[in-house]
Amino acid sequence: MKIAIFGQFYHKNAEEAVEILLDHLYEKDTNVYLEEQFFKIINLQLTDHKNYSSFKTFNVLDKSFDLLISIGGDGTMLRSATLVKDLDIPIVGINTGRLGFLATIQNEAIITAIDDILCGNYKISERSLLSIKTDPEQEDFQELDFALNEIAVSRKNTTSMITVETKLNGEYLTSYWSDGLIIATPTGSTGYSLSCGGPVITPDTNSLVLTPISPHNLNARPLIITDSTEIEIKVNGREDNYLISLDSRIATIGKDTIVTIKKAPFKIKMIELLQESFIDTLRKKLLWGEDRRN
Template sequence: MVKVAVYSQFQKKKPLASLEVLLDVFQKKNIEVVIEAAFYKGVSPKIEADYATFITLDNSFDFLVSIGGDGTILRAITLVGDLNIPIVGVNTGRLGFLATIQHEEIEDAIQNILDKNYSISERSLLTIKSSEDNAEINTCNFALNEIAVSRKNTTSMITVETELNGEYLTSYWSDGLIISTPTGSTGYSLSCGGPVITPNAASLVLTPIAPHNLSARPLVIEDSTVITLKVNGREKEHLVSMDSRIATLTNKTTITIKKAPFTIKMIVLNNETFLDTLRKKLLWGEDKRN
């Protein structure tokens, strides 16, 4: 029997409506469903049947369905980790570069997954290690989209001393620095002027946040590069974000960032492509002159 995990962050109307459709489809297909415990607690009074729940995952699951936007998938990967459980996203958010299945497409999408009409897109991740012992980083030290350093409790810029494979690159005088994977290139990095990178490219991008040295530009590097950062500024501390999770570090702490030894597996239906998603989500070609 196929076993599926279901995860969402919120109990809003859209996720609940998509959950109801999913549960109906799973029941018809005789699929075993296990719902994330916190999500189930919020929605259980509104659904008829009782379901098993999970707090942590194991490798007995065939795939995980994330209901929400891309941010929900970023939360879901903290549960999946290195278990190699494929993830598919039902989009109830806005852009949805990762969560691409629309509400009205749920039943067809699940049938296609059961019929093996899909491919797996392996997405690289970043890991972070700091010379300062930090509970937030030690608990979950990887990110799918990006790892960023930024200022804290100040309007003053910070200096981000940056080395690549032990060789000094530059000191960014800015609000911070983003180290992005190809998956994250359509997120925070893009908002700060970084390039779009196709998911299978073996690259990372360094994107400064509002740099004062105007010659500083986004830099694309090999994903085998080990990146070392040290932050200094008027305040004694700065922030480090790993996707949507934030930690505070003391200035001059050595931060080491590199490609993770495992990947996240995203289910891509055969009627989907990254370029098609780009055109839809970024409205490329949506010009009255066309």
């Protein structure tokens, strides 16, 4: 099996996970490639290199890879999706961050999880993405014009609210007077959208959610729509420029830029171990069903 490993940071929480993973993969005699910058970070931090120097590195993935392992938090998983793009390479995450909705494997479960994956004891959860097009064209998103979690527009150099004129399949919906608007996938429904009052949507649902950020028109509420809907938004306000974000990637757009958002033509494959499920993750991460009053 040809395995790619990606991480963005190397801190105290990640040290144990990195050593457990790399030691175990070396023992399994797998074909391991580490992302080049992450490999450099590891070499700087680890005094005992053991046999890690025998691992190869990569800058760009191709279809010859069978698996991408992400080491970090959910942000690192989102970044991993930009490496995989439309290559159909399954992704699994080892959580060295905080919440871990996407990266769910904890240090104590790494060896068992890797063994299960190498033996094929897992299932695939296919996750929808969003694609974006702007008029005038935004150069920042020409190569990475998709998002796994959400696309959001928000105010930039102002404390004043903005107006987000929104159309669905060409029909005018409303103008949100707010700090911004989030368009989230089911995967992203447990992220930024959730913190702004949006609903949790199961990953296998063919839906998107529009969640206003601190709306001034208080009757504005999150709206769930089918993921075949084409969404068109245009931002107005006192300033000339506003922020637009695709997951963790941020750019500036000009006033009156028309932004068209729709479901991307490909999906990201995420590995779920057989003993895990989205419902189980909800209970663990959001503490559903637990009474903490006492």
